[in-house]
Amino acid sequence: MPALYDLMELPSLPPAGVFKKLFPYIVLALFALLVLTVLRTSVFGTVEPEQHLYFEIVFLLLLALLGEIAVEYLKQPSVMILMVLGILISPSFFSVAWGALHLPGAAPSILQNASIISVFAQLGAVILLFKVGLHNKLEGVFAFDNLLVAVAGVIVPFAVGYLYASSTGGNFAYSMFLGAALTATSVGVTAALLKEFGLLGQRFAQVIIGAAIIDDILGLLVLSLVLNIAGGAVEIDPLLVTGMTAAVFVLGSILAGKHFVKYIDSDWSSGSRAVLLALAFMLSYAYIAEFIRLSAIVGAFMAGIVLNRSRHIKEIEQETSGLELLFVPIFFISLGLMVDVNALAEFAVPILVLTVIAFATKVVPCYLAALFAKLKQKEALAVGVGMVPRGEVALIIASLGLSTGVLGAAQYSIISAMALLSTFIVPPILSRVLKK
Numbered sequence: 001m002p003a004l005y006d007l008m009e010l011p012s013l014p015p016a017g018v019f020k021k022l023f024p025y026i027v028l029a030l031f032a033l034l035v036l037t038v039l040r041t042s043v044f045g046t047v048e049p050e051q052h053l054y055f056e057i058v059f060l061l062l063l064a065l066l067g068e069i070a071v072e073y074l075k076q077p078s079v080m081i082l083m084v085l086g087i088l089i090s091p092s093f094f095s096v097a098w099g100a101l102h103l104p105g106a107a108p109s110i111l112q113n114a115s116i117i118s119v120f121a122q123l124g125a126v127i128l129l130f131k132v133g134l135h136n137k138l139e140g141v142f143a144f145d146n147l148l149v150a151v152a153g154v155i156v157p158f159a160v161g162y163l164y165a166s167s168t169g170g171n172f173a174y175s176m177f178l179g180a181a182l183t184a185t186s187v188g189v190t191a192a193l194l195k196e197f198g199l200l201g202q203r204f205a206q207v208i209i210g211a212a213i214i215d216d217i218l219g220l221l222v223l224s225l226v227l228n229i230a231g232g233a234v235e236i237d238p239l240l241v242t243g244m245t246a247a248v249f250v251l252g253s254i255l256a257g258k259h260f261v262k263y264i265d266s267d268w269s270s271g272s273r274a275v276l277l278a279l280a281f282m283l284s285y286a287y288i289a290e291f292i293r294l295s296a297i298v299g300a301f302m303a304g305i306v307l308n309r310s311r312h313i314k315e316i317e318q319e320t321s322g323l324e325l326l327f328v329p330i331f332f333i334s335l336g337l338m339v340d341v342n343a344l345a346e347f348a349v350p351i352l353v354l355t356v357i358a359f360a361t362k363v364v365p366c367y368l369a370a371l372f373a374k375l376k377q378k379e380a381l382a383v384g385v386g387m388v389p390r391g392e393v394a395l396i397i398a399s400l401g402l403s404t405g406v407l408g409a410a411q412y413s414i415i416s417a418m419a420l421l422s423t424f425i426v427p428p429i430l431s432r433v434l435k436k
Contacts, residue, residue, distance in 0.1 A: 005159050032237040043108045053113045060117070064329035079192045079332055080314065080427035086336020093341050109196070117334060119238035122296065124331025125188050129297040130193040130282045133304015134317055135200040138208060138254065145373035146210030152365035152385050153211060154218045157182035160361045164354075174411060176226045181415050182358055183219045186391025189423055190430065194386075197434045204379035207370060208386040209301075217246050219393065223296050245292050250302065253285055257306030265311050274312040275319040283305070293391065335391065339420050343413035354418040359425065362387045382433045387427050394419035403417065 030232060042048060042055045063131060067081045074081065087093055089110055098107035111117055161182035167174035194205045260281060266272045282303040290300025307316060367384035375383065398415040401407035407415070 007193075007263055014343040030364060043110060044105075047112075049113055055118060056111050057120075058111055058119065059110060060120075060330050060333060061210070063333060067329065068332075078196065079189050081422060082329055083427075086333040087341070088336075089313060090337045090339055090341070091335075092339065092343075096341050111337070116335075117330065118137050120327055121331045121334035123323075124327035124329070124334075125297050126286050126300040127280070127320065128188055128328050128331065130300040130304040131300040131317070131320065131324055132187075132200065132209060133306075134194065134308055134313060135195075136206055136305050137308055138305050142214070142250075143207075145370075145375075146207055147209035147214055148373055149207055149366050149369045149383060149387070150214035150218060151217055152361055152369040153185060154183045156224065157233040157358070157361040158222060160357060164357060168350075170411075173406045174401075177397065177406055178228045178354075178415065180219070180222050181394040181397045181401075182361060183215070183222050183391065184385050184390045184393035184397060185212045185215040185219070185362070186378070186389045186393045186419075186421075186423060187216075188391060189335075189389045189426055190386040192332070193427060193430055193434065197431075199434060204375055204378075204382055207373065207375065208383050211366070211383070211387060213284060213298060213301055215387070216295050216393065217250065219397075242293075242348070246294055249289060249292060249294060249299075253302045254289075254300070254306065257281075257303070258309075261306060261310045265295065267347040273318075274310070275316055278303075278307055278310075278316045281321070313428070335420060338395065338416070340413060340417065343417050347410065347414050347417065350414050351417045351421065354414060355421045355425070358390060358418055358422045359388055373411035378433065378436055382430065385430045386425060389423040391423045394422075 042052060047055070062084050064082065066111075067078060067085055068087075070081045071078045072103055091107070091109060091111075094107040095349060159181040161179035162175045165178040166172075170178065188278075190208055190212070191200075193201050193209070199205050200209075264277050282300050285299035285303040286296035287299070289302070290296040310316070363384035365384075366379045366387045370380035370383040371377070398412050398419065400409065401415075402409070402412040
């Protein structure tokens with residue numbers, strides 16, 4: 001009688017060589033399945049915020065890479081491309097698109113660590129202005145021509161904004177806040193465009209950068225005035241303290257910076273030590289400026305123009321390029337993330353009117369002031385357009401109005417949308433002007 005195992009047909013196993021060849025593909029297939037599972041959970045599921053942060057940073061870096069590719073094919077400024085990509089991944093856009101397509105469930109939330117991404121964006125703005133400062137000389141920034149353009153770019157927008165708000169039924173406090181928001185100038189977008197076109201060394205570019213920095217200081221005084229009289233009473237003391245604090249910081253940072261440059265140029269602080277000291281110096285100035293409500297970007301810019309005199313400037317420029325590559329794109333993407341698509345649709349008319357006012361009240365007076373400073377017509381036009389973006393500076397003013405109860409939700413939405421639209425319209429217009 002045959003044995004039982006003789007009657008059973010055993011399956012033939014593949015040769016060891018075939019299994020050895022298939023093994024890498026099996027592992028890759030399993031890994032791909034793992035990645036897709038993690039990706040699906042990261043977008044549509046629930047992940048701990050600390051873990052999800054890595055996904056968000058990778059996503060933003062890949063988005064920045066996509067922006068660089070789009071720049072090559074579309075021949076548009078990278079600043080504008082990154083801001084548009086920011087809109088396309090914003091919560092408000094996802095919400096509108098999800099409803100329009102009648103997709104099931106709630107819209108996915110890609111960026112869940114808004115506060116941390118905001119810090120990354122602020123670092124991007126700080127590093128950008130620091131690098132811009134490295135390309136500018138001190139005497140070229142705080143010049144009479146720049147002061148003239150800055151004053152024109154503060155007085156006219158504030159007066160027109162106040163009159164517009166009053167004539168459309170706004171109360172005194174709202175009119176003052178709107179005027180203050182219109183005085184702001186966000187130099188980040190303009191500076192990035194000037195850097196992209198290789199024009200930072202031109203006189204008109206230095207007028208734009210210098211006037212924008214002075215604009216921030218004057219805007220701080222205007223904001224202090226508005227905060228003090230929003231309740232109906234004018235107090236001179238806080239305004240004087242604000243002005244004196246700003247003056248002490250600007251002058252003191254220059255004088256202290258000269259001694260710091262001598263120190264890092266000594267034999268002790270050569271190479272990487274000088275770069276680390278320069279970064280600590282930049283962040284210290286940014287912190288002090290932010291602490292006195294002057295804006296961190298002003299402090300970073302001051303650190304940059306002081307270090308312009310250092311013999312280590314090339315090393316500092318090269319070693320900080322990695323930080324610029326990482327943080328600056330996140331800054332411009334974050335500007336798009338802040339756009340409220342629903343507010344744009346709901347308050348379209350007042351937003352468009354206010355954006356036109358914002359554009360005209362910077363271009364016209366700054367253009368005339370630049371002509372008076374003996375710049376050529378095309379250069380003067382570049383100065384006028386370059387002063388238009390309100391960006392994060394106007395958003396800060398609007399948020400203060402909302403937090404103090406002076407502005408309602410609708411008024412805040414209108415001002416914030418104007419600030420972002422005025423930032424969006426500049427890259428295509430300014431790039432045309434700069435090409436000429």
